Amino acid sequence: MRTYLHRWAEAAGAHLLVVDPGSESGGLTDAMAARGVHVTWTRSTVDGLIEFGRVDPQAVVVAPDTPGLPAEDFVAALMRHGNPYVVAALEHARAGDIAPVLLAGASAVVTRPYSAIQLWELLNRSPRALDDHAKVTAGVIELDASAYTVTIAGGRIADLPLKEFELLRTLMLRAPGVMTDDELRTALWGSNASRPSGNTIAMHVTRLRNRLGDAADVRRIRGRGYSLTVG
CATH class of the missing domain: 1.10.10.10 (Winged helix-like DNA-binding domain superfamily/Winged helix DNA-binding domain)
Incomplete structure (x- = not known):
């Protein structure tokens, strides 16, 4: 079931790019996959730029201490490609590090270590609505991947x-x-x-x-x- 959820989220769901030198922990990727969101995790800003172009994510989370390009230069580079929703990762012991990232264009802050609930709320604030990826309609049938529901003429089927x-x-x-x-x-x-x-x-x-x-x-x-x- 876990493999199916990850493949389903990657192929059909929303995408979240996390650019952070730390390791994914706490079941974040599994928890987000269960909500229909595929997490791509890179540990350098250079790899982050590559993945940004590849997956076209709904949101990008970047930690200020990520190696490669300085985080603020990474964000500035993203801003030259439209108006991506960038979130700065905050570590309370180093709160001052996020100021350059915010000045470069990040529009929200999330605390480390990350939680699925926090990230889900941030994704729902993204200018690119999750519904754009989650909902598919064919005639009277509507399928919502984020809610895992199917309705026919407004009535939900099992x-x-x-x-x-x-x-x-x-x-x-x-x-x-x-x-x-x-x-x-x-x-x-x-x-x-x-x-x-x-x-x-x-x-x-x-x-x-x-x-x-x-x-x-x-x-x-x-x-x-x-x-x-x-x-």
């Missing part, structure tokens, strides 16, 4: 098992296009995971069809893959 939830979101993102078997395997099990058979995919599709009822159909297109048809 919580889906994780694989069916991932399958539905993947098909909704492509609808009415076709997802090949290989694309579904990668989306649901990852490119490096053991590759399930077509029968395994068909089993999950059958269960999902039964849950969706008349609201939508998951069609098997012979020789191509699966497609979600709504209405």
Whole structure:
């Protein structure tokens, strides 16, 4: 389950970049994954710049003592690429260190060691709403990854098992296009995971069809893959 949550958050959720020379502790990454947020942790500001361009995060947390570029120069570099939401990491014994980071453009402060609750609250203040990543709509079906809910015409259906939830979101993102078997395997099990058979995919599709009822159909297109048809 933990592996599934991390892969799900990375592929479909929001992204938080933490630039900090310390080590992740206290189950932060697991706790954020459970909320649909993937945490990328780098230990230098140079690596932080690379990851910023790669993952396009909702927010960036930077500790003033991170090696590489000075933290304030790192923040200034980010500010040249739009208006990212940057958070300065505060250690009470070194409170004065965050002033240059704030002057460079950081707009919030979080205390170290980090907590999932604190970071979740900060993400919800980000100008880039989490709903932009979490919610997907296809016809009368709405899926919310952050709340782990699916509604049909406003009525919530029973919580889906994780694989069916991932399958539905993947098909909704492509609808009415076709997802090949290989694309579904990668989306649901990852490119490096053991590759399930077509029968395994068909089993999950059958269960999902039964849950969706008349609201939508998951069609098997012979020789191509699966497609979600709504209405």
